[in-house]
Amino acid sequence: MSNDGQPAQDPLIDETQAEQRRSAAARLFDIRRVIGGLFVAYGIVVTLIGIFDSRAEIDKAEGVRINLWAGLVMLTFGLFMLLWQWLRPAEPPPPNEQQPGA
């Protein structure tokens, strides 16, 4: 596709785009921290339940220690999210053309 010239202009869109210079989007937190946190918590709770599961509960799940396994998998996944965020922090957004004081 060629790149000759700008897309068509529209006053409503241009207004909103101009306002966007004040955007606070850079202050958005990183969702990986929340996913990691929730899954670590779930992992710990469910793993503990799994360790103390009674025979009846294991039999209900066709003999699979599902709480233990699911708990450990969720814990690992949560830790992976936290580790990923720690190793590869979010790239700072490109600087706006005009950075307002606030």
Next chain:
Amino acid sequence: MDGGGLRLNMNGLDYLILALYFVTVLGVGFAARRAIRTSVDFFLSGRSLPAWVTGLAFVSANLGALEIIGMAANGAQYGVMTVHYYWIGAVPAMVFLGIVMMPFYYGSKVRSVPEYLRLRFNRPTHLLNALSFAVAQVLIAGVNLYALALVMQALLGWPLWTAVVVGAAIVLAYITIGGLSGAIYNEVLQFFVILAGLIPVTVIGLVKVGGVNGLMDAVRDSKLGEAGLHAWQDTGSTANPLGAQWIGIVFGLGFVLSFGYWTTNFAEVQRALSAKNMSAARRTPIIAAYPKLFIPLVTIIPGLVALVTVKGLGAESGDLQYNNAIPLLMRDLLPNGVLGVAVTGLLASFMAGMAANVSGFNTVFTYDIWQAYLRPGRSDEYYLRIGRWATVAAVVVGIGTAFIAAGFSNIMNYIQALFSLFNAPLFATFIIGMFWKRMSALAGFWSLLLGTLASLATYLLYKGGVIDFNSDLEESFWGAGIAFVTVAVVAVIMTPLTAPKRDEELRGLVYGLGGVDLKGDVLAGDAVWYRSPLLLGVIAVVLAALFYIPVF
């Protein structure tokens, strides 16, 4: 099966898991608040999100519980043919959206899908689409809410109205406060929680029936028989579980219905518009296609397991309807602990569906109706405030719809069928308008209007018994096809008779006129080969084709 109801035996720890989730969802909403200063921050997350976030939100917005429960039900009822809804009925359209259409959506900086119609055609076309979208979203939000309440009532024993109000209040809080960022971040979280809930059901279900081979043997002995294990084999005629020929599957489901839904539904496209640059926007639906390839594993397999293990599944009413396939397996197979996670996943998916409707509605209402026609020229803060109020209004109307739905049980099906009629003509208008620069503004309006009426007429004549189709599915294939042809014919007849738009007005909106910059805002890291939308898209489509081989 004692028919002892669907009530799950939830204990305190299960409720702890559920409560933890609700608290987190609200926390995400509050934490997203500080990143909102402008209307674009509120409606489009400031166009700042990375592709993996928007991609997972894209798939999650579609992963409402109606979808999960419905696809498991289809799995039990139609067998392996249900994969068509994913592999041919979703993946190609998602890839097409990313590769072909997204450059026009994202590049033109439109703030919504209806807004594209305003720039490409004219204000009447825009208003027609904006109004029908807005009405559809609030009504469907109500349907989602009612379905959520039904499940909470059946599984947890909550009174219907408590469940409606609690569900609505949570969605209302996190979208009003956190805007689209709140919605999208929660959708990403929901995506993982839904999987964490569905995978244990699938795994234990497979163990119970003796693995994949055991499941296949059992399905052969079930009422589906051998046909339940093949996706294409019997599609030369309509003598297959789905009652559809291959031509209907390929063109009806794979082309007209799925392209109509995935490429023009703003509740989906909005997720891509919130991406941080062109490359991320194009990758959004393509990244979403990968989970979509695998979701049938956790919906259709449980459906089949339920078919072969739950005696009497498939009743017309009561607890043994196909729609209860997943809840029944949860009741029978999951011990406390993972049970709490599974219930949380189910409730999460209901809220994901409703949140997508509400966040799509508030944007279209504010930008496309309020700003464009009712109160133009106000400040950005003003529209931000209107957006918050629109969110409140949408949820209140949704609660109203939920109670109407509670009174007339069939109304849910009608609402969904009614609005799916709008997709095919809309897609036809888009695709012709995007690739045929001569198509005039007036032709756009009449194509969309007459195409929608054609679709509606087919549906009403079918329902009224005037014309006959093998199944509702076949009706929707044909209705969509008729709408598509109507749009094309009207466009071809009207365009030569009406004035064209000038090329400068169409730059960036129509193929072949330039004005689309695919590389301008790309970050250094986005240029690497494995982030190429084209490559990722082609791989997704090839995988979808390969996946058919074992279930041909």
